[in-house]
Amino acid sequence: QVQLVQSGAEVKKPGASVMFSCKASGYTFTGYYLHWVRQAPGQGLEWMGWINPNSGGTNYAQKFQGRVTMTRDTSISTAYMELSRLRSDDTAVYYCARASLTGYFPSYYFDYWGQGTLVTVSS
Amino acid sequence: EIVMTQSPATLSVSPGEGATLSCRASQSVSSNLAWYQQKPGQAPRLLIYGASTRATGIPARFSGSGSGTEFTLTISSLQSEDFAVYYCQQYNNWPPLTFGGGTTVEIK
Numbered sequence: 001q002v003q004l005v006q007s008g009a010e011v012k013k014p015g016a017s018v019m020f021s022c023k024a025s026g027y028t029f030t031g032y033y034l035h036w037v038r039q040a041p042g043q044g045l046e047w048m049g050w051i052n053p054n055s056g057g058t059n060y061a062q063k064f065q066g067r068v069t070m071t072r073d074t075s076i077s078t079a080y081m082e083l084s085r086l087r088s089d090d091t092a093v094y095y096c097a098r099a100s101l102t103g104y105f106p107s108y109y110f111d112y113w114g115q116g117t118l119v120t121v122s123s
Numbered sequence: 124e125i126v127m128t129q130s131p132a133t134l135s136v137s138p139g140e141g142a143t144l145s146c147r148a149s150q151s152v153s154s155n156l157a158w159y160q161q162k163p164g165q166a167p168r169l170l171i172y173g174a175s176t177r178a179t180g181i182p183a184r185f186s187g188s189g190s191g192t193e194f195t196l197t198i199s200s201l202q203s204e205d206f207a208v209y210y211c212q213q214y215n216n217w218p219p220l221t222f223g224g225g226t227t228v229e230i231k
Contacts, residue, residue, distance in 0.1 A: 045210055047220040061219040095166055108214035109157035113166035
């Protein structure tokens with residue numbers, strides 16, 4: 001069965017960086033885009049960007065350009081997202097989510113989600 | 124950026140009753156709209172994509188309709204497990220992909 005297993009919770013100070021991981025299993029890792037979506041406490045969902053695990057190509061939301069880097073290691077079916085220059089308003093649960101396919105082409109809605117990683121940014 | 128607006132923010136419904144949730148896009152998203160359900164402490168779960176196609180394993184009491192800028196998620200005969208927050212998401216124009224602010228369906 002498809003699973004996305006994310007790394008554990010983190011506590012960071014303002015200005016630091018954090019690296020998230022998302023290990024995929026149960027499907028061909030390189031066949032589906034992986035997206036990152038975050039959710040601040042009590043708030044809605046915010047899309048951050050995607051990575052194509054096959055090519056390594058990425059597309060980031062403008063809001064996070066310059067602060068976010070998405071990478072992958074196909075040998076261990078794992079995607080990573082690094083967020084730098086953390087601020088208190090980056091406190092949120094960060095999800096990786098697999099984008100579905102329409103035929104052979106990527107779609108942009110999410111059929112499987114990781115369990116989320118809570119990052120708390122506090123001095 | 125396409126802004127997605129959901130209404131109402133909170134819907135109070137008795138078990139067994141139906142619920143109608145609305146989602147409006149600031150410009151046409153064709154039928155490129157998905158609905159998700161999220162329970163406390165859990166990740167979202169895909170319910171509907173393509174505005175009206177149920178995802179795998181989703182009960183028939185969930186149905187989606189609409190196109191363009193106006194969309195509806197209907198839950199017939201709410202079960203206890205259906206009380207949750209529901210989000211719509213457009214995937215027609217990106218970046219960015221955008222979500223609505225959510226509708227909380229609570230027990231009346």
